[in-house]
Amino acid sequence: MAEIQEILFDEQAIAGKVRELAEQISHDYAGKELVLICILKGAVMFAADLMRSLSLPVIVEFIQATSYGNGTISSRAVAVKKDIHTDIKGKHVLLVDTIIDTGETMDCLMKKFSEKGPASLKAVALLDKKCRRIVEVPVAYRGFEIPDTFVVGYGMDHAEQYRNLPYIATIKTTA
Ligand code: IMP
Ligand code: MG
Numbered sequence: 001m002a003e004i005q006e007i008l009f010d011e012q013a014i015a016g017k018v019r020e021l022a023e024q025i026s027h028d029y030a031g032k033e034l035v036l037i038c039i040l041k042g043a044v045m046f047a048a049d050l051m052r053s054l055s056l057p058v059i060v061e062f063i064q065a066t067s068y069g070n071g072t073i074s075s076r077a078v079a080v081k082k083d084i085h086t087d088i089k090g091k092h093v094l095l096v097d098t099i100i101d102t103g104e105t106m107d108c109l110m111k112k113f114s115e116k117g118p119a120s121l122k123a124v125a126l127l128d129k130k131c132r133r134i135v136e137v138p139v140a141y142r143g144f145e146i147p148d149t150f151v152v153g154y155g156m157d158h159a160e161q162y163r164n165l166p167y168i169a170t171i172k173t174t175a
Helices: 012-030 044-053 104-112
Strands: 002-009 034-040 058-068 074-082 092-100 120-128 141-144 168-173
Touching: 002 012, 012 044, 012 104, 012 120, 012 141, 034 044, 034 104, 044 058, 044 092, 074 104, 092 104, 104 141
Parallel strands: 034 058, 034 092, 092 120, 120 141
Antiparallel strands: 002 168, 058 074
């Protein structure tokens, strides 16, 4: 069992950071069309908010890749369960995840998509647990850096719970 411990980022803090990231992305890709690839399930809220703040023509795609089981420890393997349908050759692609932890998921997806010949390929993450990095992966846009602590809410889960919370919080696990 788990319960909410502390709210790290409330709705206002998240919204402010998402707008900031969207402004920077809109500026950098001005005059271009962007393919946003939302990494399911965790990035669903972040991608939905981010795309609404972008002043660019956007194609939205979804991929489901899991490197986590139902717990808090990485299983290290990344399996693609659901793939995108758009041909990204010659397109500007931005991978969207809410959190980067070991970097394995993003690294694996960057490699996969770079083989398709996109015009450019970058990543955005709202949260970065930089101290946990195992694979160095370039993250062009990042919101907040957080310490080595497991968080839930704003799309992120613990055993599939808490994804719907509008804020980001730490949890206390009890046996
Ligand atoms: P990575 O491959 O280790 O970088 O893991 C990235 C994925 O693990 C994210 O897309 C999340 O789904 C999940 N994840 C990593 N840290 C957390 C966390 O603190 N809470 C919930 N999910 C997490
Ligand atoms: Mg998870």
